[in-house]
Amino acid sequence: MKPVGLNNFHVRKHNKAVFIDLMWRHKQLSKSQLAQLSGLTIPAASKILQALLDEGKLQHSHAVMSTRGNSNGSFQLPSEGPWTLCLCVKPTSIERQLADAQLVPQGDYQQTTINAETPEALLNEIEAVWRQTCKQWPKRRINLALAVHGQVDPVTGVSQHMPQAAWKTPLQMKFLLEEKLGVEVRVDNDCVMLALAEKWLNRNALSEFCVINVDYGIGSSFVINGEIFRGNLYGSGQIGHTIIVPNGLRCSCGRQGCLETVASLSALKQAAHQRAPQAAQPSSKQLLAAWQAGEPWIVAWAQRAAEAIGMSLYNFLNTLNINQIWLYGRSCTFGENWLHSIVQQIDFNPFDPRDALKSKGTNVHFGQLDRARQVLGIGYLYVEADPSAA
Numbered sequence: 001m002k003p004v005g006l007n008n009f010h011v012r013k014h015n016k017a018v019f020i021d022l023m024w025r026h027k028q029l030s031k032s033q034l035a036q037l038s039g040l041t042i043p044a045a046s047k048i049l050q051a052l053l054d055e056g057k058l059q060h061s062h063a064v065m066s067t068r069g070n071s072n073g074s075f076q077l078p079s080e081g082p083w084t085l086c087l088c089v090k091p092t093s094i095e096r097q098l099a100d101a102q103l104v105p106q107g108d109y110q111q112t113t114i115n116a117e118t119p120e121a122l123l124n125e126i127e128a129v130w131r132q133t134c135k136q137w138p139k140r141r142i143n144l145a146l147a148v149h150g151q152v153d154p155v156t157g158v159s160q161h162m163p164q165a166a167w168k169t170p171l172q173m174k175f176l177l178e179e180k181l182g183v184e185v186r187v188d189n190d191c192v193m194l195a196l197a198e199k200w201l202n203r204n205a206l207s208e209f210c211v212i213n214v215d216y217g218i219g220s221s222f223v224i225n226g227e228i229f230r231g232n233l234y235g236s237g238q239i240g241h242t243i244i245v246p247n248g249l250r251c252s253c254g255r256q257g258c259l260e261t262v263a264s265l266s267a268l269k270q271a272a273h274q275r276a277p278q279a280a281q282p283s284s285k286q287l288l289a290a291w292q293a294g295e296p297w298i299v300a301w302a303q304r305a306a307e308a309i310g311m312s313l314y315n316f317l318n319t320l321n322i323n324q325i326w327l328y329g330r331s332c333t334f335g336e337n338w339l340h341s342i343v344q345q346i347d348f349n350p351f352d353p354r355d356a357l358k359s360k361g362t363n364v365h366f367g368q369l370d371r372a373r374q375v376l377g378i379g380y381l382y383v384e385a386d387p388s389a390a
Contacts, residue, residue: 084379088147091116097375109372143184147193147378157187186381195221197377215329263305310345326367
């Protein structure tokens with residue numbers, strides 16, 4: 001591609017996008033704060049703000065955000081516009097968090113247990129949650145943002161494979177729900193939800209990082225140069241299906257020895273069943289409680305699982321050279337020893353000269369966002385779909 005320079009129009013367009021990005025992250029800022037965060041002068045910030053006000057992309061507020069000098073108030077995103085009902089959807093549960101036009105939470109985070117045996121039943125459950133929310137806020141137009149476990153095509157909104165579902169066929173969630181409800185619907189993977197939450201709600205997130213969700217399965221999502229990396233087939237982040245034990249146990253994907261077969265909570269449940277085939281199948285909650293009580297075989301299993309996760313991560317991180325990882329999922333219950341075992345496997349990066357100077361190596365942490373903000377992350381699909389917003 002032939003390189004093209006930036007004229008004044010493109011510079012202004014870029015700077016306006018920077019301001020909108022900052023507003024989505026901070027929600028309300030003064031002119032001086034915007035100038036400081038963007039690295040621009042006050043006169044330059046004034047011109048950009050006036051253009052965004054004229055275009056209706058920002059609005060002025062009398063709220064004072066700075067105690068320095070004479071303040072002319074602050075600026076915020078428009079308060080009018082569609083709201084977003086953010087849902088994390090599984091065949092067994094629906095988590096919800098409603099957000100207003102500025103993606104500020106409205107009402108409390110809720111989780112509902114369901115039992116969807118068919119695609120139609122799952123769509124009916126989603127519709128019921130949406131209609132219930134609309135009754136509570138009758139004057140609002142409420143769009144949907146869905147985070148779905150498994151492989152998702154975010155362009156068509158098709159859930160291609162949902163591991164916990166009783167069905168194996170793709171489900172056209174976006175098309176069917178938009179046709180039925182008459183609102184806009186966006187759909188993506190639940191690990192993308194976590195990555196969006198970290199990107200927009202965690203001010204300590206770097207421009208390149210990954211989130212790992214270790215739960216029923218093991219998924220991941222990568223942010224590279226500030227953008228969610230999905231790949232052409234939207235199958236990136238399938239770290240749970242990297243081979244860790246050649247000729248190992250059969251995985252749900254059809255291959256043998258995937259990471260999920262040795263380190264996920266579904267693998268832990270399978271191990272418990274093999275130990276006591278005649279006993280009732282314990283839930284993940286019961287197995288985690290047994291670990292907390294010091295059950296020796298589960299403690300040993302968790303240690304091996306952490307080592308396997310760390311080994312897979314080491315290969316990923318050396319390939320992509322990402323040095324910030326956030327861990328989520330119920331397996332984080334295994335605590336600091338589990339985390340330390342993961343870190344031990346990936347702590348040395350031969351291509352990072354800082355390793356000789358630091359003691360902690362790769363920046364691996366348990367995610368700090370509560371579940372309400374995690375679910376809110378999927379709402380930022382609408383922000384990223386607007387070219388002027390990111």
